Amino acid sequence: MKKASELNFGEKGIINEIDFTHPSSRRIVEVGFTPGQEIVLINKSIFNDPLAFAVRGTLIAIRKNEAECIKVA
Amino acid sequence: MITDSIISVPLITLVGPPNAGKTTLFNLLSGKNHKTVNYPGATVEYAISKIHAKYNLKAEILDSPGIISLIPSSPDERVAIEALFSHPEIGMPDLIVATVDSTQLSRHLLLVEQLLQAGFNVIVALTMTDMLHKRGMDISAALLEEELNCPVAKINGRTGSGSRELIALIERRLNSHQGVPAPLSFEKSMQIDMLINSYRDIERIEKKVLYELPVKPDSFNLTEANKKLVLLNQPKSSIDNLRLDRTTVQIDNILLHKVWGFLFFFLIMSLTFTSIFWFAEPLMNLVDKGFSELADFAQSFLGHNVIGDLISSGIISGTGSVMVFLPQIIILFLILGLLEDTGYLARGAMLVDRPLSKIGLNGRSFVPMLSGFACAIPAILAARTIPNKKERLLTVFIIPLMSCSARLPVYTLLIAFLILPGKLWLGGILLAAIYIFSIFSSIITASLINKLKNRIITEEDNSSFILELPSYRMPKLSIVLYNTYSSAKVYLKRAGPVILFFSLSIWFLTYFPNYNPVVESEGLSQNQIVQLQNAERLAGSYAADLGKFIQPVMTPIGMDWRVGVSLIAAFAAREVFVSSLALIFKVTSDDEKLQESILAAMRTATIEDTGKKLFTTSTIIGLIVFFVFALQCLSTIAVSRKETGGWRIPVLQLVIFTSAAYIFTFITVNGLRFLGLD
Numbered sequence: 001m002k003k004a005s006e007l008n009f010g011e012k013g014i015i016n017e018i019d020f021t022h023p024s025s026r027r028i029v030e031v032g033f034t035p036g037q038e039i040v041l042i043n044k045s046i047f048n049d050p051l052a053f054a055v056r057g058t059l060i061a062i063r064k065n066e067a068e069c070i071k072v073a
Numbered sequence: 074m075i076t077d078s079i080i081s082v083p084l085i086t087l088v089g090p091p092n093a094g095k096t097t098l099f100n101l102l103s104g105k106n107h108k109t110v111n112y113p114g115a116t117v118e119y120a121i122s123k124i125h126a127k128y129n130l131k132a133e134i135l136d137s138p139g140i141i142s143l144i145p146s147s148p149d150e151r152v153a154i155e156a157l158f159s160h161p162e163i164g165m166p167d168l169i170v171a172t173v174d175s176t177q178l179s180r181h182l183l184l185v186e187q188l189l190q191a192g193f194n195v196i197v198a199l200t201m202t203d204m205l206h207k208r209g210m211d212i213s214a215a216l217l218e219e220e221l222n223c224p225v226a227k228i229n230g231r232t233g234s235g236s237r238e239l240i241a242l243i244e245r246r247l248n249s250h251q252g253v254p255a256p257l258s259f260e261k262s263m264q265i266d267m268l269i270n271s272y273r274d275i276e277r278i279e280k281k282v283l284y285e286l287p288v289k290p291d292s293f294n295l296t297e298a299n300k301k302l303v304l305l306n307q308p309k310s311s312i313d314n315l316r317l318d319r320t321t322v323q324i325d326n327i328l329l330h331k332v333w334g335f336l337f338f339f340l341i342m343s344l345t346f347t348s349i350f351w352f353a354e355p356l357m358n359l360v361d362k363g364f365s366e367l368a369d370f371a372q373s374f375l376g377h378n379v380i381g382d383l384i385s386s387g388i389i390s391g392t393g394s395v396m397v398f399l400p401q402i403i404i405l406f407l408i409l410g411l412l413e414d415t416g417y418l419a420r421g422a423m424l425v426d427r428p429l430s431k432i433g434l435n436g437r438s439f440v441p442m443l444s445g446f447a448c449a450i451p452a453i454l455a456a457r458t459i460p461n462k463k464e465r466l467l468t469v470f471i472i473p474l475m476s477c478s479a480r481l482p483v484y485t486l487l488i489a490f491l492i493l494p495g496k497l498w499l500g501g502i503l504l505a506a507i508y509i510f511s512i513f514s515s516i517i518t519a520s521l522i523n524k525l526k527n528r529i530i531t532e533e534d535n536s537s538f539i540l541e542l543p544s545y546r547m548p549k550l551s552i553v554l555y556n557t558y559s560s561a562k563v564y565l566k567r568a569g570p571v572i573l574f575f576s577l578s579i580w581f582l583t584y585f586p587n588y589n590p591v592v593e594s595e596g597l598s599q600n601q602i603v604q605l606q607n608a609e610r611l612a613g614s615y616a617a618d619l620g621k622f623i624q625p626v627m628t629p630i631g632m633d634w635r636v637g638v639s640l641i642a643a644f645a646a647r648e649v650f651v652s653s654l655a656l657i658f659k660v661t662s663d664d665e666k667l668q669e670s671i672l673a674a675m676r677t678a679t680i681e682d683t684g685k686k687l688f689t690t691s692t693i694i695g696l697i698v699f700f701v702f703a704l705q706c707l708s709t710i711a712v713s714r715k716e717t718g719g720w721r722i723p724v725l726q727l728v729i730f731t732s733a734a735y736i737f738t739f740i741t742v743n744g745l746r747f748l749g750l751d
């Protein structure tokens with residue numbers, strides 16, 4: 001299992017679980033990153049942070065350290 | 074309660090996630106007379122209005138800031154959400170119209186579910202249905218109504234279709250619902266499970282209500298149909314499965330490119346600012362010329378007496394100095410509005426998040442900082458969207474350093490002094506240099522303050538950047554124009570009276586008590602007599618008394634009391650500097666434009682004691698430096714106090730920025746002189 005932050009450009013992953021100890025985890029779930037959802041890494045900003053993911057038909061940018069609490073398979 | 078509903082009209086609050094179309098819907102439904110109310114905690118003003126008369130419904134409608142969930146993530150969000158249940162000024166809404174972007178159905182239904190769970194009287198307004206159609210999909214309002222057990226209406230915010238049906242639903246619903254909503258209360262450990270369960274339920278609903286539109290063959294021409302066929306025959310790529318907007322992904326591949334992204338960012342930003350000057354310059358000249366002609370006309374009509382001087386130099390020139398920067402404000406708001414409507418600003422925020430987080434700011438500081446180039450007041454309000462308190466305070470702190478448009482008339486005048494006529498292109502470059510200088514100063518200030526802040530503010534909020542990147546779309550000019558119009562109006566209302574008041578005060582201070590001086594008039598032309606009288610009057614005026622008082626402060630930076638008085642006047646609002654210089658140097662604007670006659674007066678002005686030229690290259694550059702740093706704006710101080718919840722931040726801003734201005738001006742003027750550049 002790897003973290004969403006470790007996905008490559010255009011790579012797909014299915015969310016397996018969210019690390020609830022991260023302070024941003026609830027907001028991340030609220031914006032649509034829930035277990036079972038397919039996400040794709042679409043863009044990276046310069047310095048590779050933040051990352052833009054496709055989730056539920058939209059693009060959401062989150063910081064790399066926040067993407068680390070999303071575990072994908 | 075029967076009495077209640079008779080006395081007060083019902084209140085409808087628009088609630089929804091950011092960008093769901095609340096404000097658009099508000100503009101569709103509301104009448105002409107918007108007033109604004111403060112959103113508690115979020116001191117940002119939100120519009121409240123009666124429903125438009127054509128709908129024949131007596132109710133008030135309130136716009137509100139976008140929220141993602143009813144469970145707050147920060148103390149400020151808590152205040153905003155609690156205000157939904159009971160607003161301190163306007164009470165609890167009788168009905169909530171929850172906007173749901175139908176292209177974002179599953180994400181936006183989360184809030185609807187929470188609103189229903191909390192017991193609110195809810196109507197769902199499905200917005201952006203036109204966008205959904207474009208993706209070849211549609212949504213069944215009837216099925217959704219059944220699933221959610223609350224009324225649903227489809228709205229096209231761009232054409233306004235569906236608004237009558239919505240009003241009909243509102244009318245029916247206002248009379249039916251009873252019950253008092255209560256905030257959601259969940260154990261912290263339960264919250265995430267609850268959210269995941271809600272999402273499961275929503276996914277089930279989504280599958281049921283969304284369906285693909287049948288492709289109508291007759292609605293396409295042949296080539297179009299062929300294209301469709303080709304597309305249909307292609308195996309669906311993973312992008313298609315994600316229901317993303319294809320064009321958006323393609324544009325983002327360029328604009329968010331790992332390397333080129335930043336280059337495009339700088340290009341777009343520089344284009345934005347240069348175009349402001351191109352467009353604004355001719356308009357400004359027009360306004361300037363118009364007002365100085367009006368002033369001349371009034372003067373010649375009323376003659377050189379107290380009334381004539383009051384009306385022409387006091388009132389007309391004072392008003393002119395308010396109006397002259399209106400073109401810049403309008404153009405800046407217009408361009409920023411267009412940029413925002415395309416969806417690019419969210420990308421900009423993403424691109425700068427990392428560098429900004431290094432100096433204690435956030436990607437979300439980007440839009441407030443950018444608005445700061447128009448005016449600090451809406452910019453400070455916009456900082457509300459930064460969830461982390463520390464980052465928000467720091468953003469508010471440095472916003473006054475952004476070169477707001479009130480500084481433009483000042484810079485324009487000072488630059489015009491520096492450059493020779495015929496080298497106007499140089500003016501643009503100098504102006505750009507000032508902007509870049511002000512950006513660098515704010516970055517340095519932010520990082521310095523950030524270091525200090527760690528000691529001052531001890532609470533550690535979680536620093537976070539979670540931002541939706543909306544699909545790119547063609548900006549709709551009519552909407553942008555309308556928003557620009559209302560921003561300009563708010564701006565004039567807020568800044569106008571202050572500026573006018575201070576222009577008049579300066580006029581008064583420079584005119585009295587010696588308003589009718591006796592001068593030796595033998596052998597002099599009428600014009601010369603007036604000039605002489607003006608000089609005499611000023612020399613014996615209150616302003617001169619005040620000036621002698623501050624002379625010791627002005628001498629070290631190479632200036633005299635006349636500049637000092639103008640600088641003090643400019644603390645009301647920066648652009649007052651220009652009109653007050655004009656008054657103090659008693660500019661007689663014959664048929665020249667106001668600016669040219671000020672320039673002419675400035676070129677000949679000397680320091681009284683020494684007889685040396687007052688305005689030289691070094692003092693002008695010094696003045697520019699002063700304006701880059703000094704916090705000279707009463708409205709900014711007021712808004713900063715309101716937004717930061719106390720006097721500490723605004724007082725710190727005032728003291729730090731103004732002493733920095735003085736010190737740096739001192740260094741600049743004397744440094745330049747030391748280097749032999751007078």
Ligand SMILES: Nc1nc2c(ncn2[C@@H]2O[C@H](COP(=O)(O)OP(=O)(O)OP(=O)(O)O)[C@@H](O)[C@H]2O)c(=O)[nH]1
Pocket residue numbers: 089090091092093094095096097098137138139140172200201202203204228229230231414549552
């Ligand atoms: N195509 C289309 N665009 C719409 C529709 N409704 C709103 N928009 C656009 O969507 C964008 C966001 O709309 P707003 O009304 O500002 O959204 P909001 O909910 O007030 O957003 P916040 O105040 O930021 O929370 C604007 O660019 C609107 O022009 C619609 O029905 N169709």
Ligand SMILES: [Mg+2]
Pocket residue numbers: 095096097136137
């Ligand atoms: Mg809005």
